[in-house]
Amino acid sequence: MGERLLTIRDLNIEFDTPQGVVKAVRDVNFHVDKGEILGIVGESGSGKTVSVMSCLGLLTDNEKIVRGEILFEGENLSSAGIRTEKERKRHEQFLNTIRGNKISMIFQDPMTYLNPVLTIGTQLTEGIMTHQKCSKKEAWDKSVELLRKVGIPGPERRMYQYPYEFSGGMRQRIVIAIALSCDPKLLIADEPTTALDVTVQAQILELIRERAKADNTSVIMITHDLGVVASLCERIIIMYGGKVAEEGLAEEIFYEAKHPYTQGLLGSVVKRRQAGDRREPLESIPGTPPDLLKINRGCPFMSRCPKAMKICKDYIPAVTPFSQTHSLSCWLYCKEQARELVERQKAEMGAGLG
Amino acid sequence: MLSPDEFFEPVEDWERDTEYIAMENKSFGRDVWSRFCRNRRALFGLVCLTAVVVLAIFGPMVSPYPYDGMDVAVKNQGSSIAHWFGTDQFGRDTFTRVLYGARISLMIGFVATAINLVIGVLYGGIAGYVGGFADMVLMRIVDIIYAVPAMVYMILLMLLLGSNVYSVMIGICVSGWINMARIVRSQVISLKEQEFSVAAFVMGASTRRILFRHLLINSLGPIIVSVTLMIPQAIFTEAFLSFIGIGISAPMASLGTLAQDAKMQLEIYPMQMIWPVAVICLVIFSLNFMGEGLEEALNPKGKR
Amino acid sequence: MDQPVIKIEDLEKSFKVKSSSFKRPARVRAVNKVSLEIKKGETLGLVGESGCGKSTLGRTILKVHEPDGGKILFEGTDITGFSRAQMRPYRKRMQMIFQDPYASLNPRFTVGELIGEPMEIYDMYTRAEREVRVQELMRTVGLKPDHIRRYPHEFSGGQRQRIGIARTLALDPEFIVCDEPISALDVSIQSQIVNLLEKIQAERQLSYLFIAHDLGMVRHISHRIGVMYLGYLVEVGEADEVYSHPLHPYTKALMSAAPEPDPRAARARQRIMLEGEIPNPLDIPKGCPFCTRCPQAKPRCREERPELKEAGGSGRQAACLLLEG
Numbered sequence: 003m004g005e006r007l008l009t010i011r012d013l014n015i016e017f018d019t020p021q022g023v024v025k026a027v028r029d030v031n032f033h034v035d036k037g038e039i040l041g042i043v044g045e046s047g048s049g050k051t052v053s054v055m056s057c058l059g060l061l062t063d064n065e066k067i068v069r070g071e072i073l074f075e076g077e078n079l080s081s082a083g084i085r086t087e088k089e090r091k092r093h094e095q096f097l098n099t100i101r102g103n104k105i106s107m108i109f110q111d112p113m114t115y116l117n118p119v120l121t122i123g124t125q126l127t128e129g130i131m132t133h134q135k136c137s138k139k140e141a142w143d144k145s146v147e148l149l150r151k152v153g154i155p156g157p158e159r160r161m162y163q164y165p166y167e168f169s170g171g172m173r174q175r176i177v178i179a180i181a182l183s184c185d186p187k188l189l190i191a192d193e194p195t196t197a198l199d200v201t202v203q204a205q206i207l208e209l210i211r212e213r214a215k216a217d218n219t220s221v222i223m224i225t226h227d228l229g230v231v232a233s234l235c236e237r238i239i240i241m242y243g244g245k246v247a248e249e250g251l252a253e254e255i256f257y258e259a260k261h262p263y264t265q266g267l268l269g270s271v272v273k274r275r276q277a278g279d280r281r282e283p284l285e286s287i288p289g290t291p292p293d294l295l296k297i298n299r300g301c302p303f304m305s306r307c308p309k310a311m312k313i314c315k316d317y318i319p320a321v322t323p324f325s326q327t328h329s330l331s332c333w334l335y336c337k338e339q340a341r342e343l344v345e346r347q348k349a350e351m352g353a354g355l356g
Numbered sequence: 357m358l359s360p361d362e363f364f365e366p367v368e369d370w371e372r373d374t375e376y377i378a379m380e381n382k383s384f385g386r387d388v389w390s391r392f393c394r395n396r397r398a399l400f401g402l403v404c405l406t407a408v409v410v411l412a413i414f415g416p417m418v419s420p421y422p423y424d425g426m427d428v429a430v431k432n433q434g435s436s437i438a439h440w441f442g443t444d445q446f447g448r449d450t451f452t453r454v455l456y457g458a459r460i461s462l463m464i465g466f467v468a469t470a471i472n473l474v475i476g477v478l479y480g481g482i483a484g485y486v487g488g489f490a491d492m493v494l495m496r497i498v499d500i501i502y503a504v505p506a507m508v509y510m511i512l513l514m515l516l517l518g519s520n521v522y523s524v525m526i527g528i529c530v531s532g533w534i535n536m537a538r539i540v541r542s543q544v545i546s547l548k549e550q551e552f553s554v555a556a557f558v559m560g561a562s563t564r565r566i567l568f569r570h571l572l573i574n575s576l577g578p579i580i581v582s583v584t585l586m587i588p589q590a591i592f593t594e595a596f597l598s599f600i601g602i603g604i605s606a607p608m609a610s611l612g613t614l615a616q617d618a619k620m621q622l623e624i625y626p627m628q629m630i631w632p633v634a635v636i637c638l639v640i641f642s643l644n645f646m647g648e649g650l651e652e653a654l655n656p657k658g659k660r
Numbered sequence: 661m662d663q664p665v666i667k668i669e670d671l672e673k674s675f676k677v678k679s680s681s682f683k684r685p686a687r688v689r690a691v692n693k694v695s696l697e698i699k700k701g702e703t704l705g706l707v708g709e710s711g712c713g714k715s716t717l718g719r720t721i722l723k724v725h726e727p728d729g730g731k732i733l734f735e736g737t738d739i740t741g742f743s744r745a746q747m748r749p750y751r752k753r754m755q756m757i758f759q760d761p762y763a764s765l766n767p768r769f770t771v772g773e774l775i776g777e778p779m780e781i782y783d784m785y786t787r788a789e790r791e792v793r794v795q796e797l798m799r800t801v802g803l804k805p806d807h808i809r810r811y812p813h814e815f816s817g818g819q820r821q822r823i824g825i826a827r828t829l830a831l832d833p834e835f836i837v838c839d840e841p842i843s844a845l846d847v848s849i850q851s852q853i854v855n856l857l858e859k860i861q862a863e864r865q866l867s868y869l870f871i872a873h874d875l876g877m878v879r880h881i882s883h884r885i886g887v888m889y890l891g892y893l894v895e896v897g898e899a900d901e902v903y904s905h906p907l908h909p910y911t912k913a914l915m916s917a918a919p920e921p922d923p924r925a926a927r928a929r930q931r932i933m934l935e936g937e938i939p940n941p942l943d944i945p946k947g948c949p950f951c952t953r954c955p956q957a958k959p960r961c962r963e964e965r966p967e968l969k970e971a972g973g974s975g976r977q978a979a980c981l982l983l984e985g
Binding site for chain 1: 709816851852854880918923938
């Protein structure tokens, strides 16, 4: 096991909405090692993006970290427990030294990240000059080098162009160049290829892998596409309904999945090898993803789970480890704890009656 | 409470309810209304406006004084039990006249807006939906109408038709619908590209059905908001015309003419001016508050 | 011989684009001389990258866009030049399912009104009968009939897509254009929708034109597959054949670039990495549209435009000069 870079412990995030409080992330724990590529897979509303955004303090006003620690190289990035305005300002300043410097991001739509009225050169050098004390000349040279590294032909000329002069895939390359400009320790990629075409997607994924390996940068890849994580990630976290459902090495998730949700998810994508059985219906998960406004007390997957038991309705399953790297949270695999719970309940009931 | 013995039994199908919907079942109208009610200022505006409208309709009927009944014995009086707002230079009861004036002003406001609404929605809707060359021609016509200041149309109409309620109304309508037409047109153009109107087309819906049932119904928000802003504008225009003496002529009275009448004696009897002006202000404020409240209720930011 | 439900010949569609107010408007050729046919009960999958004209093709067949050239035959009747009034009886029989379940349902209608609308348009049944029919359709697509008075924004994406499918089925069509019906949905919901579409097809002998960019799903649902590039149909054939032995270099690259949800296979696989991106459709290369990115392009490819021709047997067609030898 490698050295820990980021550790998230017991993270809880809530949204304030006009309809009520949404518990978007509940008791989430995970970590990223140095130089590792981690995939976080989940559907919309599973809390995958929010839990990672919170590391950068990129939450909107109505979203807040209620509880939990985010340890990055030993420093806590979590804003939980901050009450006063002064503390908040200091925390924000502290995050500014990390954001775009030690941790940087790639977004789904590069146009929201690039400023349309500034040239690529300006945008690249700006970031470098803010975080690294260097002259404009040095920053410029470094930017040209970066553009070359991300595979943009004729970088010297391209530095003077505006974002609209580039195609979608090229823009995403530029965003990657900006993200890499300060030699970050951690690169967060939020669905970086969803908006791109298949052939371009393959190019961008290859680029991310190549750069991460070359600079020993850790990557968190947030996606809903199992195909993307299969080829890229070493370790995978599956999230559902604001909780981690299963976590493990790519091989463990793809070939030894234990959680009924992961199994259902894998079953519902079509594998390339399956030929001839086209007319067989696909495996599918019935029902719809949970509405986090009114989620039941127990396991969030209960209502769609083919193996649901009565205990799943009222009690959240504990995390059960399978190997050093593989763990999941499902009552099917922690019958021991369940039995303890039964005993305790019985004792309480007995006491109540007696 | 579940008994521990049942813990490992499979869940019954009815307990799952995979098609469960957490959201409340609320129609668009009810949703907007409940959000409107949460806005205190808008609600205040609605209450005030309703009060003024009710008084303007029924007040003159129950008042013991006719709006044009002169009584030289009681001219230029201050407020009293008999005359709540006092009397004017001819001894007419100011309260009755203000209510009567409010009735005329509100009528002009509502009727002119209704006419503008119908013309604007149809014109803009057709221009936006048909598009192409027809749209170009229709919008150039609009540009030409709009190029001449509205005041010129009004003054010309007064000269042609005389100073009365109808000429004021027509005057307001000549160019008043143009803003509405432009709003509706741009709404329709953007909604026309939406998949639900393509869906209606593929189903074989008629143009009329697509325009009214799909496009205009979804433009309702901006239309309502602009209506609540058009009414005060019309009232204001009428008051202004009457105040400068080319609006409605005596003995008919609108809030504007009342203010105009009081102008002569402003220094001696300021109250005669203040009452009608206060009512104009109240009506316009109420409508603006309501417009603001509706706008917020129709386009909530926090909505998912 | 079975008559195809839909047959198109040399269909063309282009759009005007204004680049600046002084230049003459240029034309983007979105669909170029595309010919294909779909038999009864068959699904033709249409794949390609964004901007390849696959959605435009689907909409042109339904005459949402008026075609600029070529022919559309619906069960042998040429409907190309039909007016809106003439189209009316045919509209009932050819329908469409949309990509975005949020935008394709009028937000002011209840579910009952949405699904009932097509029947209302054709004045079918009485009001009460319609309501019964709507509830029946809701059950068919797995929605609860009690939700008939609900509004679309109260449902999840997958549920909305099922509302859209129920609405399409209300008219008992014979041919449905599915325009990326699963792209906007979560993975676990996509398979639900695909299964539903297959179930309905088996029950009603429907024909689908299934447009998507998810290659795995297209392979699963389609009997035959067409591959489009820059408005041209470059390859057509049996689904499994096209996947296992692609003929056209573009198809080969597309198949190898598709993300595979299987780490071992993904690592073992040889990928054909294409250089660059799709050219601007305003400025399609003179020869083969794919020649700028094709790893096997010969000088001849830059000069001559290949036609879609029989290649490799079993009714397969491809448009590539290299295959012609």
